[in-house]
Amino acid sequence: MKQINIGGVPEHFNLAWYLGLKNGEYKDAGINLRWKDYFGGTGAMNKGLRDGDIDMAVILTEGIIKDIIAGNKSKIVQVFVESPLIWGIHVASKSDYNTIESLRSTKAAISRYGSGSHLMAYVNAKNNNWDLEKDLDFEVIKNLDGAVEGLTEGKADYFMWEKFTTKPLVDNGTFRRIGNCPSPWPCFVIAVREEFLKTNKEDVKTILDIVNATTSEFKDIPSIDRMIANRYEQELEDVQEWLSLTEWSQENISEATIKKVQDQLFDLNIIQEKWSYKNLVAEL
Incomplete structure (x- = not known):
């Protein structure tokens, strides 16, 4: 076989x-x-x-x-x-960020360069008319567990991941979801x-x-x-x-x-x- x-x-x-x-x-x-x-x-x-x-x-x-x-x-x-795919845009529950616009020029947590969380950060930035060179910064966190640690400890400011997968983390107060960004395909x-x-x-x-x-x-x-x-x-x-x-x-x-x-x-x-x-x- x-x-x-x-x-x-x-x-x-x-x-x-x-x-x-x-x-x-x-x-x-x-x-x-x-x-x-x-x-x-x-x-x-x-x-x-x-x-x-x-x-x-x-x-x-x-x-x-x-x-x-x-x-x-x-x-x-x-x-x-x-x-x-509906990407939720998440921040730590105690974060001061409450809108997508407030995330301009902050640091996005990504699983790795070339990942969906990396590429969709660019799509979100373009959707909101950000400067793609000046308004994006990244912290590699490997996976969802790494994102929990990264956002909670302040190593990164926001994290994009499929919204239903992360919903339990929103429900239990680990993350707050402040917006969505559907993939255009x-x-x-x-x-x-x-x-x-x-x-x-x-x-x-x-x-x-x-x-x-x-x-x-x-x-x-x-x-x-x-x-x-x-x-x-x-x-x-x-x-x-x-x-x-x-x-x-x-x-x-x-x-x-x-x-x-x-x-x-x-x-x-x-x-x-x-x-x-x-x-x-x-x-x-």
Whole structure:
């Protein structure tokens, strides 16, 4: 049985993968799919793809496009979540900052350079007409636990992360959320290392077929809201709101979306050149 390694964030978006693994669907298809949680997010997954630690990743759209252009020899093979990611903008509960504008020229906590929390800080800055060179400063905190420590101890002033994942930290008084910043594109895609894809295309298609069968019916799974609430320690009403806002995809990313992401990243000076669709995306 062929072992294939895949990485993703340990968040509710990826429950469909867990269900398929739990039910033995990949093994039934002759694939030993091994899931690895990446608490450090997109930056850590990009490193995992580059180093060959994982063959596939469920990863933020903007993060993988930036890293492919920077030398990550991987390709996007499908959109996983079609809807935007809603990034909450968080400060420590006792912070003096109460508005997004008050955060201008302060320090943002980011998991690592090139991560979603890093790139979306630029999107938020542009949305608010900040000076991208003068009004942004960063403190690397690695993961969510690092953000709690960094904001509480004053090493950084604000932190952007998916708002439903951080909601329990808002509810318990660790963070205050002072605004939201939705990503302007589909949030998660599935990427595969080029070298692996060359010789394992049929296995990748099989994996996608299995997870797509789950996501296409995900919201109809009995008591799925309670399952998510229990597994990810979230309030039921928050999970129900998240489900109402989230749409999965079973299609590849469009040329229009690739153009939109690259145009934005280029305008923000995050990428220095734009690549053709075929150099970023693989058609299976």
